[in-house]
Amino acid sequence: MGKRSNxxxxxxxxxxxxxxxxxxxxxxxxxxxGSGGFTLSNITRFFSDGDALNTFAVSIEVAIENTxxxxxxxxxxxxxxxxxxxxxxxxTAILFILPMWVNALMRTLATAELFNVFGFTLGKGTLIxxxxxDYLPFMIYPIYNVLLKMDKSYGEAxxxxxxxxxxxFRKITLPLSxxxxxxxxxxxxxxxxxxxxxxxFLTNNKIKLFGTIIQENINSSMWNYGAALSFIMLVIIGLxxxxxxxxxxxxxxxxx
Amino acid sequence: MKKFFAQAYLWILLxxxxxxxxxxxxxxxxxxxxxxxxxxFSGKLYANLLTGxxxxGHGLVQAIENTxxxxxxxxxxxxxxxxxxxIGIFHLRGRKKKTIQFLNNIPMxxxxxxxxVSLFLLFVFLGFSQGxxxxxxxxxxxxxxxxxxxxxxxxxQLNPNIYEAxxxxxxxxxxxLWKVLVPQxxxxxxxxxxxxxxxxxxxxxxxxxxxxxxxxxTLSTFIYADARRGGLTPELRPLMTLIFIIILVVLGLINxxxxxxxxxxxxxx
Numbered sequence: 400m401g402k403r404s405n406x407x408x409x410x411x412x413x414x415x416x417x418x419x420x421x422x423x424x425x426x427x428x429x430x431x432x433g434s435g436g437f438t439l440s441n442i443t444r445f446f447s448d449g450d451a452l453n454t455f456a457v458s459i460e461v462a463i464e465n466t467x468x469x470x471x472x473x474x475x476x477x478x479x480x481x482x483x484x485x486x487x488x489x490x491t492a493i494l495f496i497l498p499m500w501v502n503a504l505m506r507t508l509a510t511a512e513l514f515n516v517f518g519f520t521l522g523k524g525t526l527i528x529x530x531x532x533d534y535l536p537f538m539i540y541p542i543y544n545v546l547l548k549m550d551k552s553y554g555e556a557x558x559x560x561x562x563x564x565x566x567x568f569r570k571i572t573l574p575l576s577x578x579x580x581x582x583x584x585x586x587x588x589x590x591x592x593x594x595x596x597x598x599x600f601l602t603n604n605k606i607k608l609f610g611t612i613i614q615e616n617i618n619s620s621m622w623n624y625g626a627a628l629s630f631i632m633l634v635i636i637g638l639x640x641x642x643x644x645x646x647x648x649x650x651x652x653x654x655x
Numbered sequence: 656m657k658k659f660f661a662q663a664y665l666w667i668l669l670x671x672x673x674x675x676x677x678x679x680x681x682x683x684x685x686x687x688x689x690x691x692x693x694x695x696f697s698g699k700l701y702a703n704l705l706t707g708x709x710x711x712g713h714g715l716v717q718a719i720e721n722t723x724x725x726x727x728x729x730x731x732x733x734x735x736x737x738x739x740x741x742i743g744i745f746h747l748r749g750r751k752k753k754t755i756q757f758l759n760n761i762p763m764x765x766x767x768x769x770x771x772v773s774l775f776l777l778f779v780f781l782g783f784s785q786g787x788x789x790x791x792x793x794x795x796x797x798x799x800x801x802x803x804x805x806x807x808x809x810x811x812q813l814n815p816n817i818y819e820a821x822x823x824x825x826x827x828x829x830x831x832l833w834k835v836l837v838p839q840x841x842x843x844x845x846x847x848x849x850x851x852x853x854x855x856x857x858x859x860x861x862x863x864x865x866x867x868x869x870x871x872x873t874l875s876t877f878i879y880a881d882a883r884r885g886g887l888t889p890e891l892r893p894l895m896t897l898i899f900i901i902i903l904v905v906l907g908l909i910n911x912x913x914x915x916x917x918x919x920x921x922x923x924x
Contacts, residue, residue: 407743407755410736410799414758417796421773422761424780476668485661491669493906498672500902501679503857504878505895508887509675512691532672585764593766596859596879610768610860617772617864622779629772640764 425633428626441627451612451628458609461523461598462591465530466538469587470580472531473538477579478572480539481546492543496536503533507597514601521603529601530591537590538583545579546572581643589636676899683892690887701893709890718877719894722856725787725873729794730852736795737802737851738844742836744803745810759804762797770797771864778865785867793865794855801854802847809843 432438445451479485480492498506510532514525554571562570595610609632616625683701687694702708709715744755762770774793778785817839821831837844859875866876881887 403746404743404748404751406739407747407751410740410743410803411755411758413736413796413799414755417774417777417792418758418761421777424776425769425773428776472668476665479661479665482661485658486665490910491665493910494669495672497902497906498676499857500853501676501895501899502874502878504859504875504882505679505891506675508690508878508882509679513675513678516691532675535668535672589764590766593768595768600882610766613768613772614863617775622776625772626776629769632766632769636764636766636769 422633425626425629428623429630431623433623441623442630444624445627445631454607454612455609457606458592461526461530461608462588464527465534465591466584466588468527468531469535469538470583473535473583474542474580477539477542477546480543495539499536504596504600507533507600511600511603521601522605523602526598526601526606529597530594533597534587534591537586541582541586542576542579545576549575585639585643588639592635593632679892680896680899683896686889688886688889690889690892700890704890704893709888714872714877715888715890715894718872718874721871722873722875725791725794726852726855729791729798729855730848732791732795733798733802733851734844734848737799737847738806738840740799741803741806741810745807759800763800767858767860771861774861775864785865786869786871789865789867790862790871793861794858797858797861798851798854801850802844805847805850806840806843809840813839
């Protein structure tokens with residue numbers, strides 16, 4: 400069986416070529432000027448670029464709000480779905496991930512149109528609501544998965560020993576579901592910050608998020624500045640991942 | 656009573672989540688060009704879609720074809736690459752295993768835009784001309800990790816003795832592979848394939864950055880371009896409705912089949 404481990408070799412080479420090298424290239428392009436010389440000006444330019452800084456701040460704010468709302472709405476849903484006394488059918492759980500099979504852009508456009516029909520002005524409010532629509536399943540699913548696999552006997556033992564239901568929840572269920580919460584946050588926060596297209600559709604081009612700035616620069620051939628902005632994103636991704644407990648955890652909930 | 660509120664909560668969330676989809680489905684039965692205006696019941700958009708007689712010309716049909724080809728090819732390659740690698744990773748130990756699992760996680764954590772930009776820079780750097788090939792390579796990059804993660808847990812549940820027994824009974828390693836290992840891994844491979852296929856179908860950002868300038872459109876980029884021009888091709892409404900119905904039926908079938916073969920109450924997709 401020893402030679403079996405060699406089967407991972409082609410994929411390892413593939414990963415180096417298509418995952419590691421491209422990320423390295425982001426750093427490389429971010430640190431080069433138009434003629435190929437080393438420079439830090441792309442990075443420093445961001446910190447004096449009012450438009451980009453402003454978009455960045457708005458993106459972080461929208462992402463925090465979106466993540467919080469998804470967590471507040473999603474945790475109870477995941478809890479109910481995983482609790483056999485409250486919900487017996489597996490079909491309801493599947494219903495929550497089904498909308499993801501309809502093209503995200505199309506769903507977003509329909510959401511924006513629905514807001515129009517009901518007379519809401521497209522802006523920050525509709526942006527947050529639309530984002531919650533798009534990302535809620537990504538929050539529910541990992542939490543649901545962790546709660547489902549959780550050993551119920553801890554909670555029962557605590558209850559037997561005199562803990563009230565709210566104590567059981569606060570001291571047993573909630574701490575044990577942390578890995579799911581962290582995966583959920585990771586899967587909602589980062590994609591929200593870097594969203595492009597969706598934010599324009601939901602706000603009638605009034606609000607751009609950070610992903611749009613990156614896209615605009617890359618598409619107008621400002622590769623070095625675009626790479627620098629992507630590099631800043633990468634740093635934030637790295638920080639968030641470390642903050643939320645290392646790279647071993649985020650896939651635990653099973654990603655969809 | 657508690658159960659009633661719990662169920663009510665779930666259904667309110669579901670109604671909100673499905674509202675946009677229902678909205679699309681309802682407005683697929685009217686001829687109005689603009690999404691959101693109703694000009695009487697009509698099945699004309701469905702007729703247009705099925706006969707290929709589409710308002711905006713041939714673009715949509717071409718985009719559907721491209722989307723399906725790209726999704727099928729990337730999902731198939733990802734399934735094979737991911738399964739072979741999962742077997743390899745399962746037998747690796749220590750630092751090597753950690754490294755490859757770390758690399759495998761990156762495409763899943765990275766937002767689409769970063770994956771897209773990084774691959775765009777790679778193709779520029781290597782001097783690849785961007786088009787079909789680069790889009791498929793990019794999709795394989797972000798799809799394969801999901802296959803690896805679907806197959807790996809299956810390997811842990813396998814009884815290695817069955818494979819050894821096959822060898823002892825005179826099977827060649829390749830016979831043992833195809834007749835013993837692959838059939839046992841098939842459910843994980845299928846889950847991986849379905850995940851990869853849907854990730855590819857739904858992708859917008861990565862395709863957007865890696866398709867180059869040859870005018871390659873998938874459904875997502877087509878919808879994006881359409882919306883930017885102001886006004887969606889009306890036939891997209893019946894198309895999305897049909898896709899959703901097909902998915903409902905397929906999932907319903909898989910679900911009832913799984914329900915029969917094992918008594919598992921909660922199904923992980």
